[in-house]
Amino acid sequence: MYRVAVFIGSTRPTSSNLKLAKALEKLAAGKLEFDYVQIDNLPFYDDALWNDPPAEVIRLKREISDADAVLFVTPEYNRSIPGILKNAIDWPSRPFGESVWTDKPGAIAGATGGVSGTAAAQMHLRSILPVVGVALMGRPEVYFQSRPGAIDDAFNITDEKLRSNLLIWVDQFSKWIGRFAEPRAAESTPVMIAGAA
Numbered sequence: 001m002y003r004v005a006v007f008i009g010s011t012r013p014t015s016s017n018l019k020l021a022k023a024l025e026k027l028a029a030g031k032l033e034f035d036y037v038q039i040d041n042l043p044f045y046d047d048a049l050w051n052d053p054p055a056e057v058i059r060l061k062r063e064i065s066d067a068d069a070v071l072f073v074t075p076e077y078n079r080s081i082p083g084i085l086k087n088a089i090d091w092p093s094r095p096f097g098e099s100v101w102t103d104k105p106g107a108i109a110g111a112t113g114g115v116s117g118t119a120a121a122q123m124h125l126r127s128i129l130p131v132v133g134v135a136l137m138g139r140p141e142v143y144f145q146s147r148p149g150a151i152d153d154a155f156n157i158t159d160e161k162l163r164s165n166l167l168i169w170v171d172q173f174s175k176w177i178g179r180f181a182e183p184r185a186a187e188s189t190p191v192m193i194a195g196a197a
């Protein structure tokens with residue numbers, strides 16, 4: 001079981017991106033454990049604040065460090081990512097040389113009512129995240145056009161073909177994380193094996 005720190009680019013309680021993340025979480029049950037990271041209490045990035053770093057920033061960096069992987073599920077704002085998400089990416093990348101994103105396996109997805117499925121926003125994420133150190137999974141990509149009923153109230157993907165494709169995404173993301181991390185279950189394996197033969 002891998003622990004994934006999840007960043008949602010929208011703070012709306014009824015966010016379609018939060019709903020998509022919850023649907024992915026459900027599909028990934030038993031393989032991935034999602035921890036939703038709070039990003040709406042961070043100050044705007046200010047280098048001077050490192051003199052006495054805000055508790056929210058310390059907490060954010062710790063949550064990323066403790067995770068096996070990171071996942072970004074975001075809407076597209078004006079053909080890019082929302083400012084709140086960029087701010088949450090910038091903070092953990094500093095102080096210089098102390099980025100907690102380094103070598104952290106990651107993936108991205110996004111939902112919008114538009115036909116492009118957040119493609120432009122995801123392209124921007126694909127240029128930002130490797131620069132801060134995230135080891136970003138290239139494919140499969142997830143472009144989700146949210147329509148009423150696409151995800152039901154219990155976070156089930158209602159379209160069977162889409163559901164089976166997202167299961168493939170879960171499988172691929174799990175394998176991607178496995179290239180970088182040891183699963184938490186390994187903690188239950190014995191530290192010493194003694195025997196005679």
Ligand SMILES: Cc1cc2nc3c(=O)[nH]c(=O)nc-3n(C[C@H](O)[C@H](O)[C@H](O)COP(=O)(O)O)c2cc1C
Pocket residue numbers: 010011012014015016017018075076077078079080111112113114115116117118
């Ligand atoms: C400032 C702003 C800019 C937006 N720009 C885009 C855009 O470029 N492309 C797009 O597909 N949708 C755009 N939208 C629509 C959002 O993708 C849509 O509202 C989405 O559902 C928001 O995500 P959420 O449901 O997770 O809050 C924009 C919305 C806002 C508020």
